[in-house]
Amino acid sequence: MIHLRNGDYGLVEIKLGGDKLIEIGSETLKDLASIIDIKNMSNPSFMMVLCAKASFAYKRDDDVYVIPITALRH
Template identity: 85%
Template structure:
């Protein structure tokens, strides 16, 4: 979990890469998000699979971002 500000947060799953592992990571994030008590806290601002191997950064149809670790360099 990454805290942003004023109670906002994002969920992050780290995977080595490959379509199967990215799909597994997205499924874990969706499952975790479904268990959050939205009466006590807000929905996550974003969900992201951080992976070692992806050709580029993209947003999936289920609103999960896929980000290669190389995109995070300064």
């Protein structure tokens, strides 16, 4: 979980990569988001699979972002 300065938060799953592992990571994130008590917390602002083996960053149809670790440099 990443907490943002404005109080929002996002869920992050780290995987080495490959389509199967990215799919598993996405399912884990969606499962976790589904058990958050939204009466006491807001929904996550984003869900992201951070991986080593992705050629580029993209957003999946299920609203999970897939981000290669190389995209996090400053």
